Amino acid sequence: MIKKAKKINSNKSLNHTGVLVLENKRIFKGIGIGYQGEATGEICFNTSLTGYQEIISDPSYAGQIINFTFPHIGNVGTNKEDIESDKIWTRGVIFNSEITSPSNYRAFLHLDSWLKKNKIVGITGLDTRCLTNLIRDKGAPKGTISYSKNGKFNISKLTNSTIKWGGLKNLDLAKTVTTSKNYVWKGFKTWRKETGFKRNTKNSFHVVAIDYGIKKNILRYFSDFKCKVTVVSCKTSAEKILDLKPHGIFLSNGPGDPAATGKYAIEILSKLIKKNLPIFGICLGHQILALALGGKTKKMKLGHRGANHPVKNLVHDKVEITSQNHGFVVVEETLPKKIEVTHKSLFDNTIEGIRLKNKPIFSVQYHPESNPGPQDSVYLFKEFINNIKKNAKKKRY
Numbered sequence: 032m033i034k035k036a037k038k039i040n041s042n043k044s045l046n047h048t049g050v051l052v053l054e055n056k057r058i059f060k061g062i063g064i065g066y067q068g069e070a071t072g073e074i075c076f077n078t079s080l081t082g083y084q085e086i087i088s089d090p091s092y093a094g095q096i097i098n099f100t101f102p103h104i105g106n107v108g109t110n111k112e113d114i115e116s117d118k119i120w121t122r123g124v125i126f127n128s129e130i131t132s133p134s135n136y137r138a139f140l141h142l143d144s145w146l147k148k149n150k151i152v153g154i155t156g157l158d159t160r161c162l163t164n165l166i167r168d169k170g171a172p173k174g175t176i177s178y179s180k181n182g183k184f185n186i187s188k189l190t191n192s193t194i195k196w197g198g199l200k201n202l203d204l205a206k207t208v209t210t211s212k213n214y215v216w217k218g219f220k221t222w223r224k225e226t227g228f229k230r231n232t233k234n235s236f237h238v239v240a241i242d243y244g245i246k247k248n249i250l251r252y253f254s255d256f257k258c259k260v261t262v263v264s265c266k267t268s269a270e271k272i273l274d275l276k277p278h279g280i281f282l283s284n285g286p287g288d289p290a291a292t293g294k295y296a297i298e299i300l301s302k303l304i305k306k307n308l309p310i311f312g313i314c315l316g317h318q319i320l321a322l323a324l325g326g327k328t329k330k331m332k333l334g335h336r337g338a339n340h341p342v343k344n345l346v347h348d349k350v351e352i353t354s355q356n357h358g359f360v361v362v363e364e365t366l367p368k369k370i371e372v373t374h375k376s377l378f379d380n381t382i383e384g385i386r387l388k389n390k391p392i393f394s395v396q397y398h399p400e401s402n403p404g405p406q407d408s409v410y411l412f413k414e415f416i417n418n419i420k421k422n423a424k425k426k427r428y
Contacts, residue, residue, distance in 0.1 A: 046182045049154035051096075051125065051162075052189040054173040059162065063178025064130065065146030065153035069189065071196045072096045072122035074174040075358065076163045078337030082401070083142075084113040087151065090208040090244035091314060091356050093120035093286035094199055096176055097336075098162050099127070105142035108133025112222055115246040119149040120208055120286070123176040125162065126155040152178050170332040171358065173198055199358060200330050203294070204287030205243040205315065209265040216240075216260040221251040234259035236419050239277040241265055241299075243285030243292065243315045248400045252409075253281070256416050266295055269302035279309040279419040282316025282394065289318035289328045289359055297323045304392065309418035311411070312394030314357055320394045321385060327365040331381075334358035335396075338403035341377040342384075350377065351408050354401035361385070361396070391418035 049063030053074070076098040077086055083104050086097065104126045130142050146153050154176055166172065175193045177184055218231040231254035238258045240250070243265050253260045261275055265285075272280070280303055285292070292315065300323040303310065312320040318328050335355040342353045351374075361382045363372060374384030374395060386393035393415075399408030 048180055048182050049156075049176070049178045050184050050186070050189070051154055051157065052175050052177075052186060052193055054193045056190055057165075058186065059157050061154040061156035062129075063153070063180070064126070064143050064155050065124070065178065066150045067178050067180060068150070068152050069175055069177035069192070070096065070122040070152045071173070071175040071192050073171050073199050073358070074098055074125075074162070074166065075171050075334055075336055076100050076159075076166055077356075078339060079354075080338070082113075082338065084109050084145075085115050085248075085401070086356075087121050087124060088115040088119050089246055089284075089356060090116045090120045091284050091286045093204045093208050093244065094122060094202065095286075096123040096125065096174060097121060098125040098159055098166070100159060100163050102127040102159070103131070104128075105130035106133065107135035108138030108140060109142055109145040110137045110139045112137070112228070115248060116208075119151060120244075121151060124151060124153040125157055125159060125176070126153065127157060127159040129155055152176050154178065167333060171334060200288055201291050202287050203291035205265045205285045205292045205296075208244040208286060209242045210262055211264070213261065213263045213267065216250045216254065216262060218254050218259070219251055220254045221248065231255070231257060233257045236278040236416065236423070237261070237276065238279050238281050238419075239263060239272050239275050240281040240283055241267065241272070241316070243283045243296075243319070245283035245285070246398075246400065249281075249283065249313065252400050252412050256412055258416075265292070267299070269299045272299075272303065273306065277308065278423055279311065279415060281415075282310065282312035282320055284314035284316060284356075284398065286315070288330070289315055289322060293319055293322045304390070307390055307422070309391040309415060309422050310393075311415040313398060314396060317385070317394035317396050318359055318361055320392070321361040321366065321370070324370055324387065325365075325367045326370070327362045328359050329362050331358055331360050335376070335378070338401065340397065342397060343375050343377055344373065344384075345375060346373050352404045353383075353397035353399075353408060354403040355397045357396060391422060
């Protein structure tokens, strides 16, 4: 049974119960949804047409408020399967239109109720196109979103909260979202309509995943490829990782400034690179790998967030439609000669993939497990597994 939520009609009421205040003191009024309260973060926009539950539950959105450009968010409800993390780290959400009653056979809970349950502040009835254009022209601003049923807001206080917040630059959020205790993934494979989640019963390889904010669907893909996955905290030493006797190392996605995370992650990764183990990185893991190999990263004006980003595979001369979520990027001119750029964005020509020329180590900026193509990028998991198979024939340490 779907728990019904009170219908939110942004056209009916002149009593605005939600407000968004930007750092330039611009104010957007609307109707509050989700959790009553306030939250400050970086305002970004996501252009995806589907997958809002996966997006909101992605730990990479820690410290951010998501402005959805697609107007109809919430009409398939929420379910117990499409969740990328046990805890929701997103600060807030912004929708254009009211949330309609769920219409999907998998729906378990109304989105408004799900937001309340996870203490996510939301607002609807905004001109999201106007807000997106502002971000496009001026860059991602800091903002505070507030929901109060009585419609009373201390705008001065909200403005001060926004201005005082330091922003994402130089902010290490990986240490906040990472697992507090190392664990072995339960082994569930990716979801199938006929069977739901099935457990992997064959562990041909052992992968250690460094958790900077890992998504569950990445772990499911490793189960599809018959891997046992041990997930470790982002501050786990290289020595302790090697004591687990992995066949390969995975560097996960995550939030925040890669340079800030790199203060401890670079030393760990540099030691692992010397061991010649296969290494595969995604998103923040890709950025940290570049840093460990001698490159640099920088904050982007807009970032890439959506499920419609074309990426050119320079190695195979093919185009992949990818899912992306990042606000920092690897600076190409800082990369040493030992690194080959393998993928580039067809939107802005930024780096989307690299590999080490003399070792089985590579990474991509986008999310191959999100299936926007839908199967354009699954080959990356296969490539990692093939590297593990080749390396397993040799002496590992």
